[in-house]
Amino acid sequence: MLKVNNLKINYGGIEAVKGISFSIEQGGIVTLIGANGAGKSTTLRCIAGLIKPRSGSIEFLGEDITGKDPAAIVARGITMVPEGRKIFSDLTVLENLKIGAYLRTESLDEDLKWIFDLFPRLKERSWQLGGTLSGGEQQMLSVGRALMSRPKLIMMDEPSLGLAPLIVRDIFEIIKEINRQGVTILLIEQNANMALKTADIGYVMETGRITLTGTGYELLTNEGVKAAYLGA
Amino acid sequence: MDMKKLIKTAGPIALLFLLLFVLEKTLPTTSMLFVVLKKGAIYALVAVSMNLLNGFTGLFSLGQAGFMLIGAYTYGILTIPLEAREAVYQYFDGGIVSFTVPVLVAIAAAGLVTAVFAYLIGLPVLRLKSDYLAIATLGFAEIIRAVFQWDKLGPVTNGSNLLKRFPVFTSTLFPFAVAGVCIAVIVLLINSSYGRAFKAIRDDEIAAEAMGINLAKHKQMSFTISSFFAGIGGALLAMYQTTVQAAAFRATMTYEILLIVVIGGIGSVTGSCLASFLFIACSEWWLRFLDEVTYIGAFQVPLLSSGFRKVVFSVIVMIIVLFYSRGIMGTKEFSLDALFRFFKKRFGKTKKEDVAG
Numbered sequence: 293m294l295k296v297n298n299l300k301i302n303y304g305g306i307e308a309v310k311g312i313s314f315s316i317e318q319g320g321i322v323t324l325i326g327a328n329g330a331g332k333s334t335t336l337r338c339i340a341g342l343i344k345p346r347s348g349s350i351e352f353l354g355e356d357i358t359g360k361d362p363a364a365i366v367a368r369g370i371t372m373v374p375e376g377r378k379i380f381s382d383l384t385v386l387e388n389l390k391i392g393a394y395l396r397t398e399s400l401d402e403d404l405k406w407i408f409d410l411f412p413r414l415k416e417r418s419w420q421l422g423g424t425l426s427g428g429e430q431q432m433l434s435v436g437r438a439l440m441s442r443p444k445l446i447m448m449d450e451p452s453l454g455l456a457p458l459i460v461r462d463i464f465e466i467i468k469e470i471n472r473q474g475v476t477i478l479l480i481e482q483n484a485n486m487a488l489k490t491a492d493i494g495y496v497m498e499t500g501r502i503t504l505t506g507t508g509y510e511l512l513t514n515e516g517v518k519a520a521y522l523g524a
Numbered sequence: 525m526d527m528k529k530l531i532k533t534a535g536p537i538a539l540l541f542l543l544l545f546v547l548e549k550t551l552p553t554t555s556m557l558f559v560v561l562k563k564g565a566i567y568a569l570v571a572v573s574m575n576l577l578n579g580f581t582g583l584f585s586l587g588q589a590g591f592m593l594i595g596a597y598t599y600g601i602l603t604i605p606l607e608a609r610e611a612v613y614q615y616f617d618g619g620i621v622s623f624t625v626p627v628l629v630a631i632a633a634a635g636l637v638t639a640v641f642a643y644l645i646g647l648p649v650l651r652l653k654s655d656y657l658a659i660a661t662l663g664f665a666e667i668i669r670a671v672f673q674w675d676k677l678g679p680v681t682n683g684s685n686l687l688k689r690f691p692v693f694t695s696t697l698f699p700f701a702v703a704g705v706c707i708a709v710i711v712l713l714i715n716s717s718y719g720r721a722f723k724a725i726r727d728d729e730i731a732a733e734a735m736g737i738n739l740a741k742h743k744q745m746s747f748t749i750s751s752f753f754a755g756i757g758g759a760l761l762a763m764y765q766t767t768v769q770a771a772a773f774r775a776t777m778t779y780e781i782l783l784i785v786v787i788g789g790i791g792s793v794t795g796s797c798l799a800s801f802l803f804i805a806c807s808e809w810w811l812r813f814l815d816e817v818t819y820i821g822a823f824q825v826p827l828l829s830s831g832f833r834k835v836v837f838s839v840i841v842m843i844i845v846l847f848y849s850r851g852i853m854g855t856k857e858f859s860l861d862a863l864f865r866f867f868k869k870r871f872g873k874t875k876k877e878d879v880a881g
Contacts, residue, residue: 340734366736378731380724382791382855391724394717395736441736 293318293476294339294370294445299348301331301338308334310500311348316445316478316493321471323479323487323508325521326497332480333375335497336447339478340372341365352445367395369444373451377434381423385414388422388433392440400440407436410466428459435466439475446470447478452486464490484521488512496521536860537704544696553694556809560801561696563808566760568800569703571784572710572793573753578782579791579855580714581746582726583650584658586778587642590665591751593773594641595634595758597672600687600768601680602630608689613682620679627691631702631759638755639748641668646747650740662775672770687768699760706753711793713749722746787844789851794858799851811836 294316301309309331316322324332337343339350341362349358357365371392380388389407393400408415411432417425422433431451438446448467452460464486471477481487488494488508496504496517504517511517544561551557570588577583602625604612613619625633649660671677673684681687693699713719721742724732733739762768780803788799814833818825844852856862 342730342733361738362733363736363738366734372734374731374734378728378734380727380731382727383720383723387720387723390717391720391732391735391737394721394724437735 293353294478295349295351296335296339297349297351299335299338299350300346301334301343302346303334303343307346308500309338309345312497312500312502314495314502314505316476318444318476319471319474320492321467321477321479321490323481323491323494324497325481325484325487325494325511325517327521328482329499330497331500332497333449336372336449336478336480339365339447340370363395366441366443369442371438371441371443371446373434373438373446373448375449376453377427377430379422379425379430379433379437381421383422384419385422385425385433386418388437389414389440392437393442395441403440403442407439410439410469411436427455428462431455431459431463432466435463435470439470443475445476445478447480449480450482451479452481452483460486484517485512488517532860541697541700544700548696556812558696560805560809562693562699562764564801564804565696565699565703566757566764567781567784567804568797569706569760570754570757571781571788571796571800572707573750573757574781575785575788575790575793575796576710576714576722576753577746577750578785579789580719580726581722581743583743583746584654585661585747585750586658586775586782587645587661587665587751588754588781589773589775589777590661590668591638591642591754592758592761592777593665593668593672593770594638595755596762596768596773597681597687597758597770598634598637598755599630599759599762600690602633603627603690604687605689612687612689613679615685616678616682619682631756634759635752635756638758639752642751643744643748646744650743650747662778665773665775665778669770669773681770684769684771687762688766690762692763692766699764702756702760706756707793707797710749710753714793718742718745783841787841787848787851789853789855791855792851792853792857795851795853795856798853798858806840807833807837 296315297313298311299309299313300307300311303309312331312335314322324335326332334343338345341357341360341364344359349356351357352368352370355368357368380391383391386404389404390400393403408418413429414433414436417429422430425433435448435451451463451467455463460483467477467479467490479487479491488511491508494506494508494511495502496511504511504514506514512522547557570592574585574588577585601621604624606622606624610618645661645664649657649664652660672681674681675683677683714722721732721737724735724737725739725742729739784799784803785796787803788795788797811833814828814836815830816828818828
């Protein structure tokens with residue numbers, strides 16, 4: 293579905309990503325784990341079109357999307373749940389969701405119903421301003437907003453950041469549920485334990501390179517990963 | 525729209541115009557009230573257009589006076605009657621514009637010409653953010669003011685001389701109607717999906733971009749539309765003043781409008797309108813008595829002398845900014861329903877107690 297080939301990205305004057313290649317199969321959950329500054333977020337933002345790569349290529353459903361602008365990429369079916377949620381705090385929950393479907397012109401009734409089924413809390417609070425929601429609710433809104441564009445691939449940047457453990461579990465349940473409904477997922481996490489338990493395939497990134505690949509289970513039991521990321 | 529909603533919207537507007545009509549028939553035409561209403565309506569339009577940019581799109585721009593100037597000049601140049609041109613353009617052989625257009629066409633043209641200028645200025649300027657954008661737009665406004673006074677452009681702009689003798693309005697209804705229609709269009713825009721996109725950009729540019737909103741395109745759109753209405757405001761101001769001179773469109777004018785936007789509430793259309801009338805009323809009318817040397821018996825009231833009004837006015841503004849830092853309305857909108865609810869909440873309880881007592 294998504295093929296990233298020898299991608300190099302300069303960001304903030306340094307080479308943040310030094311030539312990585314990976315691919316995502318349709319219908320799967322793929323995770324990219326690694327420490328701070330490994331280049332995970334940069335990779336994601338590059339796929340979303342927010343920053344341009346220095347070299348390499350990104351292919352989505354057989355089409356080269358390298359260097360396209362974000363609107364074109366959203367239109368092709370890739371959306372991002374940005375790090376730190378980034379909801380629009382002065383817009384209502386409903387408006388936030390509608391912004392997610394900004395590029396679509398058809399009726400949104402069914403999509404809203406879908407989102408409100410997934411997140412009943414958002415329905416209760418649809419007239420509240422985004423900024424008044426709790427952290428967990430904001431994360432759900434952020435995911436819901438991304439889903440409103442009817443993506444084929446949804447990329448999540450640290451969805452567990454700053455949330456209580458119980459809520460993190462809810463969020464991961466929702467990620468699995470969305471995946472069951474046919475959306476492919478690329479997940480970036482520092483919470484490697486949760487991410488690897490959820491994912492089919494995992495990639496470990498270190499200082500701009502992919503150093504290890506395997507199924508979620510393989511990586512969970514890998515001694516190196518255990519020592520470096522699972523604190524065991 | 526269902527009937528009930530239509531009546532609710534159209535009713536108060538019809539009432540307002542009826543009230544204005546009655547006032548015009550009953551009060552002497554020299555009443556300060558009409559000055560406040562006319563200028564207030566014009567400033568309300570410009571303040572709302574600035575709010576579209578600063579409050580709803582999050583672009584801190586200070587070019588409003590410059591854009592009003594373009595609008596005012598466009599209107600003047602296009603409407604000065606042919607027979608008056610020789611006298612108005614006395615230093616430039618009657619100027620080179622040798623046609624006139626009807627008033628409403630000229631007002632629309634004022635908006636369009638301003639929008640074209642704004643579009644071109646926006647191309648480089650909108651790459652900047654926050655304070656830098658404010659400084660750049662302020663700079664462009666000053667450049668516009670200088671260019672319009674340039675002698676070489678005299679055949680069109682009359683150089684640094686006055687433009688006058690163009691058609692003006694006498695009734696208060698005219699600026700209210702034009703400003704009202706324009707503000708209604710802005711409100712419709714704000715409530716459309718474009719308006720939502722503007723607000724999204726204001727709240728978080730990165731997230732907005734990630735949702736597929738083209739930042740450059742939408743900022744340019746907001747900037748151009750805002751300037752379009754500032755241009756129309758400029759045309760109305762020209763009509764109100766009956767003369768136009770570029771030198772009058774200083775940065776001070778932009779600051780006055782910015783003040784109105786801040787006092788009304790950044791992100792509130794009705795706030796801008798209310799604040800506009802209050803601002804004009806305070807600065808032109810209600811505080812006038814402070815400027816006059818006053819005696820109570822043989823005692824001269826201290827401090828009251830020419831210019832003191834401005835001191836008091838500044839203090840009032842500071843108090844508002846200190847205690848109502850989000851403005852009169854914040855980001856809320858004024859509505860009759862909300863007003864009734866407010867009074868019910870405040871006074872409903874005491875009434876019940878009265879009954880009980």
